[in-house]
Amino acid sequence: MSLWTKKYLESELVILPMTIGLLITRYNFAKIDVVWTAAAVILILFFSAVYRFFVKFTFSQFKALAYALVIGYLTTFLTFFASSHNVSLQYVLLILLASFPAAISIFNIKLAADISLNHDHRDLLQSKGLKRELILFSSDYVVMFFAVAAAVMAGLLPWTAFLILVSVGPIFNNVLKFITKPFIKETRALALQNYWLTLIPLTIGIFLGVFLKNKR
Structure with missing residues (x-):
């Protein structure tokens, strides 16, 4: 596991999912319990720290998915x-939908790191496993946008969460760059860029929804 992966797959990635959780609570229940939230934050940071133990093991998609669900969901x-x-x-499932952007983005960061570290240009034409991984990397983002739409239609997220759609172009531009040259550091970093491109507009969108609801 590279230092690049270790650096970003720890506590840094929990900030926006925590913020989204708080905003969803504010939007649906108009209250935030400071004491319990502080306890939850400590527990979340503990889970994030536990990941340091697992980085010594070899990559697998199951481990990547498990970590993405822990941090993202x-x-x-x-x-x-x-x-x-x-x-x-109801809320367990709805939060799962709303957390898809974080979980998928984190999973793809790990997947991109594994692809770039363990494959080279010769595998692009010869390796069926690599082709499957690149298809998975690309299609994950499509699922993510549909999940947000479902959460909005179910009423868990405000309609302003569709602000995430402003990132569709940049995200898939990065996807095309990555699947064209997935073996170099510059394109590997695009998965991390997609994380921010995904969650920042979503967070702002939910915040706007909370603001507009409170203005009524």
């Missing part, structure tokens, strides 16, 4: 639960 859900105290199946 569990972070959002714990932050949401800390104030809402709601663990109904």
Whole structure:
């Protein structure tokens, strides 16, 4: 595992999922429990720190998915639960939809790092495994946008969450760059760039929804 991957797949990536969890709580319940939220943040940072133990092991898509769900989904859900105290199946599933952007973006960061470190240009034409990984990398983002749309239609997210759509062009431009040359450091970093391109507009969009709701 490279230093590049270690640097970004730790506590830095939990900030926006935590923020999204707080904003979803504010939008749906108009209250935030500071004490419970602080406890949730500590627990989330603990989960993030535990990842340091796992970086010594070899990459697998299952491990990448597990970590992405812990940081992308569990972070959002714990932050949401800390104030809402709601663990109904409805909210468990809806938070899963809303956390898809974070989880998928984090998964793709790890996937991109693995591809660039363990393949070279010869594999692009010869390796079926690499082709499957590149298809997975590309299609993940499509699923992400549909998940956000479903969360909006279900009422968990405000319609302003569609601000995430401003990132469609830049994200898929980065995807094309990566799948064309997935073996160099410059294109590997595009997966991390897509993380910010995804979550910053989504966070701003949810914040605007909270603001507009409070103005009514």
